[in-house]
Amino acid sequence: MFSFIKKREILVLVIFALAIILIPIAVKNKYYIIVMNVIGLNTIVVVGLNLLIGFAGQISLGHAAFYGLGAYLSAILTTTYGFPPWPTVVLAMIITGMVAYFVGYPSLKLKGHYLVMATLGFSIIVNIFMVELDQITGGPSGFPGIPHLSIGRLVFDSDFKNFYLIWTFAFFCILASLNLVNSRVGRALKAIDGSEIAANTLGVDTDRYKVKVFVLSAMFASLAGSLYAHYIVFISPRNFDFYYSIQVVTMVIVGGMGSVWGAFFGASLLTVLSEILHVAEKFNIIANGVILTLVLIFLPEGVAMGLFSLYQRWKIRSLIVPPQKN
């Protein structure tokens, strides 16, 4: 995963950017555009979550709450109080980041499964608040009438226009992640996952880094939430329940923890699958469960990485076993 990928990565990014520009022109079916928009939103969340899970090795089952906070903050502040939408997106990210800090700071001192429970518990509390503070949030029937985002006279009111909006953000989130991963901070995060004690003795303030990456991943989710709110113009607590938290974690795992593109791949694959199964909604839960279970049992490094590491292992084997016969 090193320097030779750097050049290839630039090529991939260029192709990716071209795809973003060209797809809405080539694809006319509105339904496909909508699905791709959902993939885009999920990609933003999953790429951020992957930094936490795949690189720093910390699990959160609470990211639905951050996604929801972004959505509700944008929705309520712009619709009810008339805040300007774009600054509110940033404000929502900051507020969500602060909430993440307060939850993350004590949680990340805890070991693995305690962290899982803390984030899960937190996200359930947030969801309950979404439902019960119905005066502000609209309660279980949801919050309608959210304004679209706009730049000057360009209003992002169609699926087509939102495609460009969402995917531009997704592109920059992926780019930022790639930058982070191949840097001092990225290595420090991987070091925390590799051996927290060793990382500490090499000068990495592991507690601070874990909290920071947690906050960062929450801010990514918040951004996606705001974009979602201004796109669909209607949100409800059901979009931000703990099933969503499990779904995004599944996307990280299936895509391969520790790979930025893997996160995008996982988000795409599972969003599409979810759409296919949406037709028969009652199959959604079991399908999610089965996929997560099977991937974890047989390809714990994720689908892409699992195959990649099989390839690597094959390569190393052919290096280590020299031909002895003469």
Add this chain to the structure above:
Amino acid sequence: MDFHEQIFQYIISGLTIGAIYALVALGYNIVHNATGIVNFVQGEFVTLGGMMMYTYYTLFEIPLLFSFFLSVATVTFIGGLIERGPIRVAKSKAIIILVFITIGLSSTIRGTALLVWGPDNMPIPSFSGEKVIHVMGAAILPQHLWIFAITIGVVIFLQYFFHRTLVGKAMRATAFNRKAASLVGVNVNYMILLSFAMSGSLGAIGGIIIAPITTTSYDTGIMLSLKGFSAAILGGYGNSTGAILGGLILGVLESLGAGLISSKFKNAIAFFILLLVLFFKPTGLLGHGEADRI
């Protein structure tokens, strides 16, 4: 009903649901002590217990006692199957992966339950009727008494099992030090299998005895499982007395909170308590500082 009687009523219903939390918490502890895994399927064991009971007792009209044992046996079997199957076969033995496998399995089971039984709530008749008993001004159902009695019975049995039988002691040995246990001849794999099976039994019993009061459905398990886990942490994770204490305290606090403060946020109470415990005293009330801080 005057104030004291109301409080007492809340306490009774709190203890009732608390008993279920306690059973779920005990189930978590058994698996965690033997394997280090948090078994998220625990909640589905509760669901399945109730659903099996519905199937055997209400649908097939098998007599109560047989239904009870059949249901427990079925879920115990499923618990063992989970260990023998997915857990054993998993390529990675990393604990966090196994924990996530249990999360995946729990979704799988829940999804299956949804397909098999549908989304509706299933009613189960009370074990011995609905005639209200009045104690100190509070109304108690016979089912409440069944819940207390059976829970106490289970706890006594577990005490006996873990401290007086060879198998139970072997399980404790495995939990304490797996290598040492295997060196003295304990079949560690069997102990792990047993721990999953037992957590199945405990979950099932919990689900069965509460079902007549709360009805049961495919997603009963989630909330119970999460709150049961909170109870385990509250009492001190890994500690059986803690599990019982945690369960009862959580149940009562939840009931009192819902009754006195606000019923809208009832579900949030358990998780607030969870977060408070995790943030300020992760070892819980009775925990022995299991290295939960890195």
Add this chain to the structure above:
Amino acid sequence: MSYSDVILRVEKVWKEFGGILALYDVSLDVKRNEITAIIGPNGAGKTTTLNLITGIYPPTSGKITFEGKVISGLKPFRISAQGITRTFQNLQVFQNMSVLENVMVGLHTQTQSEFLSCLLHLPRVKKEEKTVKEEGYSILRFLNLEKKGHWLSSGLPYGEQKRLEIARALAAKPKMILLDEPAAGLNAKEIDEMSELILKIKEMGISIILVEHVMNLVMGISDKIMVLNYGQKISEGTPKEVQRDSQVIQAYLGKG
């Protein structure tokens, strides 16, 4: 800070775990640019001492000072900032990264880029990356590992992983390095190479604390040895002095 002969001072340190007394009133002066060895039977408290110095846990009582500053009670990452790094008895190589990346993590304290600059890939980050990579390779060259720089570190043979841990610890430009059983699991030739390596590190001006079981290595290169048994110091001195100490012989061979 005055340049004194003694770079690390362990003063009357006790360490208790639950009911177990791991270290009992241990004091040690480590002289600058010397190789100070800590030896003793298994469970004597050698690794505990290293862990206390590097801040893995605090002493139950007593004080540890480095270059005059108190370090006992500080978190490991702060202690490493003072100039102390270490290797581990149970190899803590970052298995999820390449050989070069392991060393680059060692350079963490020599660099500054934080989250925001890295996310935005500012020009100074780009420059820093280049520098770090070059330095990383030169350290690997010093330890004969530069050809395997791009290998996944888990693919290295055991002996090379141990060298990698040392490379990583050296990358941080420490004033003092703690080596926890660097010769464990090595064959005779590798032990000789390790010996030479440790002497080369000493030549670089670094002070060394060495925990080791391989006696010929310890006796061959140490300037001073402290012997622990059951958490207590039972002997201290030059290799010759320690070898002749009857208490030491008794501890290793039993009463006889």
